[in-house]
Amino acid sequence: GQNIDQPTEMTATEGAIVQINCTYQTSGFNGLFWYQQHAGEAPTFLSYNVLDGLEEKGRFSSFLSRSKGYSYLLLKELQMKDSASYLCAVRDLANAGKSTFGDGTTLTVKP
């Protein structure tokens, strides 16, 4: 099975940079996804990592270290609209379609 840990809450200031960490223990690994979920809405896809290293996508970047079971999501130039929950999800190797989610990190961006 999968065990995924993320901080529960984080607070940052508009315009700043914030890093949200995710650690996982898994019996099989076929990629790690980050999703954003605004209150009352469905999760939406942000990024995907399957190999070690950094993936950059505009203001958002995601890093993966498979040997350490560790990923982070980096958000730059924070905007008020970035206030949301950020979910780390690991895709299973045995069941290639199934993803297991962490409980999410609620980010509050303050002016």
Added chain:
Amino acid sequence: DTGVSQNPRHKITKRGQNVTFRCDPISEHNRLYWYRQTLGQGPEFLTYFQNEAQLEKSRLLSDRFSAERPKGSFSTLEIQRTEQGDSAMYLCASSSGDYNSPLHFGNGTRLTVT
């Protein structure tokens, strides 16, 4: 791409009643998933289909829960003899068969059992 559609958006039912939810995935996606989410938690896996075949069902899911995807297109999730602990947001998602394909979620059905 019209996105993943779920109906109804909200359902209020009395304990002991049966409820059924519907999910219409993105048409070209062959994989369909059901998740359940409660406040402050991440989505919890319930079951998933590849085309019409149900490939996995969570061990946490009681026999009161059943899901179907009869023609490999839309899916239904039925909960029999609902309990107050079933109150949650039920999310449907779909994806293609590509290894790096993310989940595309619908807006969910919020179930309240009174």
